[in-house]
Amino acid sequence: MVDAIAWVLALGTMFLMVYIPYRILRWMWRGLRGTHVADAPKVATYQDKIDAARQELITVPSDDLKEGTMAASMPVLDxxxxxxxxxxxxxxxxxxxxxxxxxxxxxxNFGAVGGSVSIPIAKGVRFRVGGGNVKRHxxxxxxxxxxxxxxxxxxxxxxxxxxxxxxxxxxxxxxxxxxxxxxxxxxxxxxxxxxxxxxxxxxxxxxxxxxxxx
Structure with missing residues (x-):
């Protein structure tokens, strides 16, 4: 019996040691993707607020859950x-x-992309031709x-x-x-x-x- 309890506690400890770093790295990755280095303080502050809000939604493990797991209490709005x-x-x-x-x-709006050459075809009139094309902006x-x-x-x-x-x-x-x-x-x-x-x-x-x- 004692060995079984120790085994369960060991599993729970291992889960928390893996889960917590995973959550931290996941939020760091999500927050930093698409963000400039100059915005790092803003990301950290926003992430801290999200982590705090998330922690408030995490409930204490109940007896009907496996050892080391956590449940989240979702708010239900009217x-x-x-x-x-x-x-x-x-x-x-x-x-x-x-x-x-x-x-x-x-x-x-439209804009020309690529090069072109201007060719005179009459006095005061020139025709442009080349490898360029017109694309939408x-x-x-x-x-x-x-x-x-x-x-x-x-x-x-x-x-x-x-x-x-x-x-x-x-x-x-x-x-x-x-x-x-x-x-x-x-x-x-x-x-x-x-x-x-x-x-x-x-x-x-x-x-x-x-x-x-x-």
Whole structure:
């Protein structure tokens, strides 16, 4: 009996020794991807707030869980308070306001790319010919402004121009940025959302949801 208890405690200790460094490295990687070195203090501060919010959601292991594992208590929000209409029996767990959906789109302007040669064809008239071609200029543009919502079933964007619902099964990965999120779908292009005032608790819930569905 004593040997069994010691074995279980040893397993729990080994799990925590691996899990905690993994969580720290994961958040460091997520925070630093796509961020300039000059923004490192901002990343660290934001990450600290997310870690604190995440820790508040972690509950003490219960008797029905394996030794060394931890459970997360997801907040359940009243959808009527946020004006959200749940799909089926899903639960609303987090809301992030002031979000802009970003898309890489044409500006409507054109520009010549490549070289060309000017050939005189008449007095005062010249014809340009060469290997160049005309291409549209593209840049990141905000196409819809609204909010992000997390439910136990999906990642949802509600905007003034368009809405989008991405079920967790359709999510391949989500990159955490200091000013937004980029959602990689299993099919189709990624979705990019810029956030004016990121809520660390929203990011913490999102991270826990990814752990849960992953």
């Amino acid at each position: 959808p009527t308070h946020y004006g959200y209409r749940p799909v089926a029996k899903e639960s609303l767990v987090a809301v992030q306001d002031d979000v802009t959906k970003m898309e890489f789109k044409s500006t409507g 593209k840049e990141w543009q905000g196409t819809s402004h609204g909010r992000l919502l997390l439910t136990d079933k999906a990642f949802v964007f509600e905007g003034d121009q368009k809405n989008e619902r991405i079920t967790w099964g359709q999510v391949a990965d989500i990159e955490f940025l200091t000013d937004g999120f980029q959602v990689a779908k299993r099919t189709g292009p990624p979705r990019t959302f810029a956030v004016s005032n990121p809520d660390p608790k929203f990011a913490a819930v999102l991270d826990l949801m990814l752990d849960r569905v992953g």
